[in-house]
Amino acid sequence: MTAARGRTSRTTSRPAGRPPLTEERKAEIRLDIARAAVDLFVTQGVTATTGEQIGAAVGVSSRTVWRYFPSKESCVRPLFSAGIDLIVDCLRQWGADQPLEELLDRALADEDDLLAGPDRATVGALVRLTRTEPGLRAIWLQTYDEVEPVFARALAERAGAAADDLRPTIQAAMFNAALRAAVEHYAWRTADAHPDRAAAQTELAATLRSALGVAAEGVG
Incomplete structure (x- = not known):
C-alpha cells in the first residue's frame, strides 16, 4: 500500500512538459523565418547571412531555424510557394x-495574399535574386518541380484520367511553366517600381491570368 502511494506521488508530481506546437503555429514560425531570411538576403546578400542572424531576427535560436529548414537558402520556400x-x-x-x-478571376478576387501579402515587393526582390544566386535558383526550381505532380492529379481528375497518364502530365508541365514564368515576369518587370499593395495585387493577378490563360488554350 505504501509503495503504491509512493508510485502515485511520483507520477502526479512529474512536471508537465511544454505543450506541442500546433500545425498552424509551426506554419507561422516557418513563415516568420522565411520573412527574416529574405529580408537579410535582399539587404546583405546570401553569402553574408547566417542561420544565427536569421534566428535572431525572429527571436529564435539557430537550432530552431535548422529544425524547420535544412539550409539557409531553403528558408525562403514558404514565400516561393505562396x-x-x-x-x-x-x-x-x-x-x-x-x-x-x-x-481564376473569382479566386483572385477572394484572395488577399498571392505572394504573402505585405511581403509581395520583397518576394519580387527575392525572385530577382535567383538570377545571380545559384542556391536560391535551385530552391525556386525545386518548388515548382515538386508541385507539378499535384497539378497533374488535379488535371487528371478533371479529365477522368489516371494521374500518371501522359496527357495530364504534359498539361501539368505547361501550367507549371506558365505559373513560374508569370511570377518571374512580374518580379523582373517591377524591379525598379514600387507599386502600392492594391496596384501590386492587380498587376500580379493580371500577369497570372494571362499566363494561365495561354496554357489553358493548349489544354482546351
Missing part, C-alpha cells in the same frame, strides 16, 4: 466547358 495552392484549387474546380479565366 499562391500555388490557389492555382491547384482552380484546376480542381475547373469545369469542362468553363473558361479558366472566369474561375
Whole structure:
C-alpha cells in the first residue's frame, strides 16, 4: 500500500512538459523565418547571412531555424510557394466547358495574399535574386518541380484520367511553366517600381491570368 502511494506521488508530481506546437503555429514560425531570411538576403546578400542572424531576427535560436529548414537558402520556400495552392484549387474546380479565366478571376478576387501579402515587393526582390544566386535558383526550381505532380492529379481528375497518364502530365508541365514564368515576369518587370499593395495585387493577378490563360488554350 505504501509503495503504491509512493508510485502515485511520483507520477502526479512529474512536471508537465511544454505543450506541442500546433500545425498552424509551426506554419507561422516557418513563415516568420522565411520573412527574416529574405529580408537579410535582399539587404546583405546570401553569402553574408547566417542561420544565427536569421534566428535572431525572429527571436529564435539557430537550432530552431535548422529544425524547420535544412539550409539557409531553403528558408525562403514558404514565400516561393505562396499562391500555388490557389492555382491547384482552380484546376480542381475547373469545369469542362468553363473558361479558366472566369474561375481564376473569382479566386483572385477572394484572395488577399498571392505572394504573402505585405511581403509581395520583397518576394519580387527575392525572385530577382535567383538570377545571380545559384542556391536560391535551385530552391525556386525545386518548388515548382515538386508541385507539378499535384497539378497533374488535379488535371487528371478533371479529365477522368489516371494521374500518371501522359496527357495530364504534359498539361501539368505547361501550367507549371506558365505559373513560374508569370511570377518571374512580374518580379523582373517591377524591379525598379514600387507599386502600392492594391496596384501590386492587380498587376500580379493580371500577369497570372494571362499566363494561365495561354496554357489553358493548349489544354482546351
